[in-house]
Amino acid sequence: MREVTAAAVMAAAARLCVEANLRLGEDVLAALEEARKREESPTGREILAQLVENARIAWEDQVPVCQDTGYAVFFVELGQEVQLVGGTLEEAINAGVRRGYTEGYLRKSIVGDPLERMNTGDNTPAVIHVRSVPGDRLRLRFMAKGAGSENMSRLAMLKPSAGWAGVKEFVRQAVREAGSNPCPPLVLGVAVGGDFEQCALAAKEALLRKVGEPQPEPRVAGLERELLEAVNDLGLGPGGLGGRVTALAVHLALLPTHIAALPVGVAFACHAYRHGEAIL
Amino acid sequence: MSDEPIRLTLPVTGEADAEAIRALRSGQRVLLSGTLYTARDAAHRRMVEALARGEELPFPSEGAAIYYAGPSPARPGRVIGSAGPTTSSRMDAFAPALMAQGVRVMIGKGSRSAEVKEALRRYGAVYLVATGGAAALLARRIKSARVVAYPDLGAEAVHELVVEDFPAVVANDSAGGDLYTEGIRAYRREADV
16 A cells, blocks of 8 residues: 555645646647637637737736636545545645635635535535546646636436437537627537536546547547537637637547437537546 | 717706617617716616615616626726726626616627616617727726725726726617627628527
């Protein structure tokens, strides 16, 4: 067994929260620059230019890229040979979020009870998903998930007879109805298959792939291109004010499912798509 | 974006200002200078509850401009943190009541309900959009900030902001123009649904 301290997990979580919120990833920036070249709408091009400039200013002024610094969402891969010492994983991550959001001057956006709606004051609790994996490493993947995009998430339990055409139409409809609310140009995580909650989780996790990272499976890559084209044909464009680039990328996950089921989940990320990872 | 931006000073005071607001048309770019008040979900609920009790709004409402925003905290020595717009549709249920109190300009992101568009016509008001997510860029245009109501709401408190050349686009005007519908129609490549 290899020991990893709770203090190390806390420090890594805190750093991820601050860095991801202040510095837009190179993958997203490159995708925005590329989008600027092919956007035909003058308004759209102006918005894309603002977004690139915004990322530069955020880092220079040490302020968040977007004021909605989000739910703190962690996907954790916990190696089976890792022994966590000095505290629990959940406590360590939440302590990191508390420190990162406070010391990084990030906005605290979490309410403790969804009906009473009192702010917890430190952006905890984080949303934490843990998977046990082989090996002696602990991998923390983080996203700051704003509510503008999160509120547009959709899941449907389609009939298997709906097939790929039904999936495509559902994704297109979800993006069309979301309109400008999720702050396009978007990154979309789409999962097909699994059961209800696995589908939602896989759609969210699909977002974590780097934007522009090639999809290794040619068949899936083809389906991703098809979805991207269908979404961009909607004409929403940057800011939803009309244009060619409604989405920067679509990341697709296909999962085993039941003979009677065809679940489809769509997770939305805005253009201020803030994510990062640490390996301990 | 087309042409030079139109400069507006806020709040809207006097007939000439009111006419300038009514004359705005969807798609025009504007640069705002003067005073804005931030208010989002919780502050709107409180303001409308206050009105129901016969109380006044917590800021001078005549000709006022409301910015749907909840800024991130300011670092020491800074005016404000990041301060981009939030999704306006969550305030749709409250906006007509505030326009009835004199509010004439709303700034946010995303499309509005039929009721809000109708109220824009009735009151000669305008709905502007700022670029969602351009929160650091927009924050540089904010020259001062102070909390004027509901400090217990934290980021959701009502802040009085003084802005200079704050960039926005007219989304919905008082004549029924709607940039979201018009802009998307020009680039859509699918059959009408």
